[in-house]
Amino acid sequence: MTATDATIQRSVLVAALCVAGVVVSASAAPPVGEPVNFVACPIARDTGPDTDVCFFAEYEGERYALRNPTDWGNPQLLHRVLVEARVADGAPVCGATPLDARISILPEVDAACDTIIPFDGAVRGTPGGIFNRGTAEQRAAARELARRAAAEPALSLVPVMPESSYPSPVPPFTTETLTVYYPFGSDRATDADMLELLRLTEIANAIPARVEVTGYRGASRLSNGNTLSERSEMARQRAQKIVAILHGLGVDPNQIEVDWVSTAGGNSGQDDWRSRRIELRVIPLPVND
Amino acid sequence: MIGIVKTALLLLAATLALTAVAQTSREAESWWSPGDSRVLPAVVEYDNAFGKLRVLNAAGAIRAGEHAFFAPLGENGRACVTCHQPSDAMGLSVETINRRWRETAGTDPLFAAIDGSDCPNLPQQEAASHSLLLERGLFRIPLPWPPRSSEGSVIDPEFTIEVVSDPAGCNTDPVYGLHSENPTISVYRRPRPVANLKYITELSHGVSPHEYFYPNDKSLLPKDPDTGAFVAHRLMSDGREPTLKTQAVSAAIGHLESKRPTDEQLAEIVAFESQIYAAQSFHNVAGPLTVAGTPPVLGPEALRDGAPARLGNNPINRIFGSFAMWAGSTPVEQASTAAGPPLEVQQSVARGADIFYLRRFMIRDVGDYNDKGLGNPFNRSCGSGCHNMQLIGMDLAPGYMDLGLNSLPWANNRPDLPLFKVECHADAKPQSYLGRIIYTHDPGRALITGKCIDVGATLTQQMRGLAARAPYFANGSAANLRELVDFYDRRFNIGYTEIEKQDLVNFLSTL
Known part of the structure; x- marks a missing residue:
């Protein structure tokens, strides 16, 4: 091996390591x-x-x-x-x-x-039954119910799960706001959002109040520089779905002001999901004696 | 060897059950003709292939006669009872349909041209013109195209639809078809049982976010047009009618070719339908189902007394409660029951319940289901997945979903049904797993909503009185319980063993 050969070989090795280094660097999580x-x-x-x-x-x-x-x-x-x-x-x-x-x-x-x-044992999930969730007291209560039902089979037909509920609003009422965020291209809200909407609806039905609903659509900047923009009608679609729910729950249409912003927000690459939303405000109105 | 013996015993059980069909001729009076002046007792039992079905008329005996459910209301001589027979768990089995054809040479109002034949334009005296009813128990459901809202306004659909094949000829008929003066799409569906309805009409308990919402997409449920109250929306396979009353009006005008029933008649129909319960009460092999020591869910009395619209997917409230008392397997227990019903079959039923409750599989590519937040796939059992309402096994949600029964590539081979090509508009959200071009025998809920995402979706059914009302699924694809189990096994690649399939059939036959 000549010195030149050695140099070349060393250079190749260094280059290979550099490439490998780049790969390692690229594969490491940010x-x-x-x-x-x-x-x-x-x-x-x-x-x-x-x-x-x-x-x-x-x-x-x-x-x-x-x-x-x-x-x-x-x-x-x-x-x-x-x-x-x-x-x-x-x-x-x-x-x-x-x-x-x-x-x-x-x-x-x-x-x-x-x-x-396929399941290979490398990642194991945790069964989510009622014996594995909730507080220790709740889990113990579930086990006790199961024991009783085993001894008295008819109990297996007696419902044990609680009714759904949401906290009723308590006066005095002040202006309340709700922001609902959505997946890209979707008008599906979460259970928690809808429970809060139910609570605010109770306020709007209980007192003279104005309800403002504004819908937004978004654009999402990807790490590779590309942008995904939602359809232009998403802002309207989101706002109108919320308004339909308000109507259905008894809010007078005359109480509601609805608007939507057709220009896509976001597109910064920083939490762009926040641009896809509705904003709702329930504003108590002064009562004239 | 033990496995072979076990298999042989279970097969014997199934054979005995089927043999009983041939040996047990139904009593002539099991058929209720419109205007029949007999009394429907408070409790009555009817033979079926697996044993006996018990019908519980909770408000007490009634004289049928002029009762609006039993009286012919329209021109074709039918009554509600024509398609909702007590002997068939208030549904209608294909066996009953065929017997009625034989007994009346096809002249019974059941076979009325409007929807008891494949198309009204066919020669009505020929059995071939009623092939879908005689072979699969299917009635023609003519629906307007484009869809109409409940107020009658035209809905702008998100898709175009064309007829690819039309074996019955109704969808291409110049009078009844898609391009007729009144554009109509004819699909073919089974009548749903009119029993145990308090479970179906009650708003859901304990669901997220709240009983007023569809849990899946978080929009509000429809309302009763008369009262303004929210309705559970679990009545019809496509959800086109919100209440028992509106369904009765629609059925009277459509199926009975009647004018709108009077308010008194509608009230009588709704009251009757709201208090009648049906479930299997005796199993030819497993024995009596409602005596001490049997699973508490069995028989209609449990349905009368149960709490409706509760989620049954927790370990204490399994959908159909405990079957543990039938799960014993020690030789001592077997010996002690030597004089009673074969323990082997009761154990099979108990295993079937456990398979239904617990055996998870990947539920995937189900339109209007996996795409509503659950994820695709979703690893669940039959019971914790779709048939989750306590005591009747319907989806509490309400669950409109494209299980794969209606659309290619999942549907069973059904050359007897029309095939439609649905093409979604470019700006519409496509069907989640079939995309923008879908070949379907029945667009299902999409024929009501006009939405692409709903193509092929139909509502899950209750699971009580199954033994009395084959065939199964909205389009009658499963001729018997075994074919029903086989469909799920194939559709979801579950891999049930032969014994597991028999266990499931035995379990389902006791409900």
């Missing part, structure tokens, strides 16, 4: 708090016979867990997802980097998004 916005196929992972599947997606060599806030909607195979997120702290979720994320399902069918990883 730091906690860093925005990560992309579109990808969700991948489902079977986490055991008595649990739901979990989902993750791959982007630039990294696996990211796809987990939404409660009732925001789970990922779906046969559809790509829009991920608007920041890298979160904590242990891996679904075998992937955790995100503080808002996951939206894109509407068109994509047959390429159809991967389920």
Whole structure:
């Protein structure tokens, strides 16, 4: 081996290491708090016979867990997802980097998004039965009920789950606001949002009040520089759905002022999901004696 | 070896049940003709293939005669009871339909041209003109196209529809078809049982976010046009009528070719329908179902006394409660019951209940279901997934969903049904798993809403009195309980074993 050969070989080795370094660097998760916005196929992972599947997606060599806030909607195979997120702290979720994320399902069918990883023991879910959730007292009560039902089978038909409820508003009433955020292209709100809407509706029905509803649509800047914009009518669609619910719950149409902003907000790459929303205000009116 | 013996025993149970069909001729009076002046007792039992069905007339015996449910109201001589026979759990089995054809040479009002034949333009005296009714128990449901709202205004649909094949000829007929003066789409569906309706009409308890909402998309439920109260919206497979009263009006005008019934008649119909319960009470192999020591859910009395519209997917309130008393398997227990019903079959029923409650599988690509927040796939059992209402096993939601019965590629091969091509407009949200071009035998709820996302969706059904009212599914795709189980096994790639399938059939036959 000549000196030149050695130099060349060393150079190749260094170049290879550099390339490898780039790859390693690219595959390392961004730091906690860093925005990560992309579109990808969700991948489902079977986490055991008595649990739901979990989902993750791959982007630039990294696996990211796809987990939404409660009732925001789970990922779906046969559809790509829009991920608007920041890298979160904590242990891996679904075998992937955790995100503080808002996951939206894109509407068109994509047959390429159809991967389920069979259960391999690497990621195990936690069964979600009533014996495994709630406080220790609630779990103990559930076990006691189960014991009684085993001894007296007729009890197995006596409902044990509580009625749904929401906190009734308590006067005196002041101006109250509600902001409802939506997945991309969707007018589906969460249970928690609707419970709060029910509470505000009670106020609007209880006192002279004006209700203002404004709908917004959004655009989402991806990490690769591309932008996804919602259909122009989404702002109107969201506002009108809320107004229809208010009407249905007894709010006089004359009390309601509805508006929508057709220009798409967001498009900054920083929590752009906040641009897709409705804002609602219940404003008590002075009472003339 | 034990497995072979077990299989043989279970097969024997199924064979005995089927043999009983041939040996048990139904009594002639099991059929209720319109205007029949007999008394419907407070409690009455009818034989069926698996044993006996008990009908509980909770308000007490009534004389049928002029009662609005039993009286012919319109031109074709039909009454409500024509298609909702007590012997068939207030539905109508294909076996009963065929017997009625034989007994009346096809002249019974049941076979009225309007919807008891494949199309009114066919020669009505020929059995072939009633093939869908005679072979699958299907009535023609003519629906306007484009759809109309409940107020009668035209809904602008999100899709176009064309007829790809039309074996009955009604959808391409110049008088009755899609391009007629009154554009109409004919689909073919089973009558739903008019029993146990307090479970179906009561608003949901304990659901999120609240009983006034569809849990799936968080819009409000429809309202009763008379009272303004929210309705549960679980009555019809496509949800086109919100209340028992509006359904009765629609059925009278459509199926009975009547004018609008009087308010008194409607009240009588609704009152009767609201208090009648039906469930299996005796199983040919498992024995009496409502005696001490049997599962508490069995028989109509449990339905009369039960709490309606509750979610039954928790470990204490399984949908149909406990079957544990039939799960014993020790030799001592077997010996102690030697003189009673075969323990083997009771154990099979108990295992079937557990499979229904607990055996999870990947529920996926179900339009109007997986796409409503649950995710695709969703790993659930039959009971905790879609048939989750306590005591009747309907979806509490209410669950309109495209299980795959109506549309390709999942639907059973059905060359007897019309096939439509649905093409969603570019600006519409497509059907979630079938996309923008869908081939379907029945667009289902989309024929009412005009929405692409609803194509193929129909409402889940209650599961009581199954033994008395085959075939199953809204389009009669499953001729018997085994075919029903086989459909799910194939559709969701569950992989039930042969014994598990038999256990499920035995379980379902006791409900």
